[in-house]
Amino acid sequence: MALHFERAEYTARLERLTEKMREEKLDAVLLFAQESMYWLTGYDTFGYCFFQSLVVKADGSMVLITRSADLRQARHTSTIDNIVVWVDRLNADPTMDLKNLLSEMDLLGARIGIEYDTHGMTGRVARLIDNQLMSFGQIVDASYLVSRLRLIKSPAEIAYVERAAALADDALDAALALIAPGADEADILAAMQGAVFAGGGDYPANEFIIGSGADALLCRYKAGRRKLDATDQLTLEWAGASAHYHAAMMRTVIIGEATHRHQELYSACLETIRAIETVLRPGHTFGDVFDTHARIMDERGLTRHRLNACGYSLGARFSPSWMEHQMFHAGNTEEILPDMSLFVHMIIMDSDTGAAMTLGQTYLTTAEAPRALSRHSLDFLNR
Numbered sequence: 001m002a003l004h005f006e007r008a009e010y011t012a013r014l015e016r017l018t019e020k021m022r023e024e025k026l027d028a029v030l031l032f033a034q035e036s037m038y039w040l041t042g043y044d045t046f047g048y049c050f051f052q053s054l055v056v057k058a059d060g061s062m063v064l065i066t067r068s069a070d071l072r073q074a075r076h077t078s079t080i081d082n083i084v085v086w087v088d089r090l091n092a093d094p095t096m097d098l099k100n101l102l103s104e105m106d107l108l109g110a111r112i113g114i115e116y117d118t119h120g121m122t123g124r125v126a127r128l129i130d131n132q133l134m135s136f137g138q139i140v141d142a143s144y145l146v147s148r149l150r151l152i153k154s155p156a157e158i159a160y161v162e163r164a165a166a167l168a169d170d171a172l173d174a175a176l177a178l179i180a181p182g183a184d185e186a187d188i189l190a191a192m193q194g195a196v197f198a199g200g201g202d203y204p205a206n207e208f209i210i211g212s213g214a215d216a217l218l219c220r221y222k223a224g225r226r227k228l229d230a231t232d233q234l235t236l237e238w239a240g241a242s243a244h245y246h247a248a249m250m251r252t253v254i255i256g257e258a259t260h261r262h263q264e265l266y267s268a269c270l271e272t273i274r275a276i277e278t279v280l281r282p283g284h285t286f287g288d289v290f291d292t293h294a295r296i297m298d299e300r301g302l303t304r305h306r307l308n309a310c311g312y313s314l315g316a317r318f319s320p321s322w323m324e325h326q327m328f329h330a331g332n333t334e335e336i337l338p339d340m341s342l343f344v345h346m347i348i349m350d351s352d353t354g355a356a357m358t359l360g361q362t363y364l365t366t367a368e369a370p371r372a373l374s375r376h377s378l379d380f381l382n383r
Helices: 007-023 034-041 068-077 094-104 123-133 145-149 155-176 185-198 213-217 260-277 286-299
Strands: 028-031 053-057 062-066 083-085 111-114 138-141 209-212 232-242 245-255 311-313 341-350 355-364
Touching (some): 007 028, 007 034, 007 145, 028 034, 028 145, 034 053, 034 145, 053 094, 062 068, 068 083, 155 185, 155 232, 155 245, 155 355, 185 209, 209 213, 213 232, 232 355, 245 341, 260 341, 260 355
Parallel strands (some): 028 111
Antiparallel strands (some): 053 062, 209 232, 232 245, 245 355, 311 341, 341 355
16 A cells, blocks of 8 residues: 555554544544545545545544545555445435445434535535434534644654655755746746656645736736746745645745845844744744734734735645645634644735735744754845
8 A cells, every 4th residue: 555654653643533532522523624534544635526525433443435436546545444435426415325324334313523624525515414414413513623633743744744845945946046037937837846746746735826026916826927027026935745745935036136125025024934933832822923923014014015814834735725724813822832834924015016025934843942944044035
């Protein structure tokens, strides 16, 4: 089997999950998030765009219900022994197959948790499941049960995160070698993604962000390429990915002579990220990180130009997003603990002057100060 971890690692994860299920008094959980299935069993597929679910009972037994196209995928990439195939056909309703499976697993009348908040669960599927199970047992929202367990990375996971960070650095090296007046965004993007692939990495869970000129103020990918002007700005957000584990970075590179506004915004980014490093440690919360970000940006008069979040947890994720649930935003009481991989980003988009500036990197938390995983400095980038 093509497993990325020793079986003992998967056994330990299952024990953590079932212990948490007992605390929550859950007889079973229905996992729909692909990253939950991957973390728990190694199951690696993009088949979650169709209906599938991993049923996990409190006694540790598991059954996957999926399509025939993923039968061999599950056997080859996971520790799952029991697999049930629902049949593609006109007007198929796989939630009925799921209900029958739950009955066979002696879960009638049970307290069952469901992962609703995931890209693997469409609104239509949620409605069908609720209709099928409304009188079957007690249904509770367990969207963040596995998500929170995944926050703390094991030593084996950290090794993949560190490899992902090295690949992200390689991608930046490849970009910087090309960024200059007249350079084509297509060449820069191809070099960055190529560096990750050449280093044995994976596709990221979402597209790399690349935008120059006015598009440098966007923090989402958009189609279309342009060539850099003699005086320009280029915003990049990308991630190295290894065994689906991500380490993200973000930079705005200035081409030609930097304006005073660019220097001013960079100074705000650097001051803020350095201040965040003093609270990105145990004893603080995710909300404390955002409050630090907001305080410094607001003191500099940048309230209208900053975002309402400044980073998030990273790990093994599947498209369409490498972001995990836990984000740095106001009021988030999630505690910062050792061995979390956390992406901190400073994003300032000044639409008044047309100036963009970003600065971001991934950290591994420790018992004390966080450890930046990039070999690159946070210096101002000017080409």
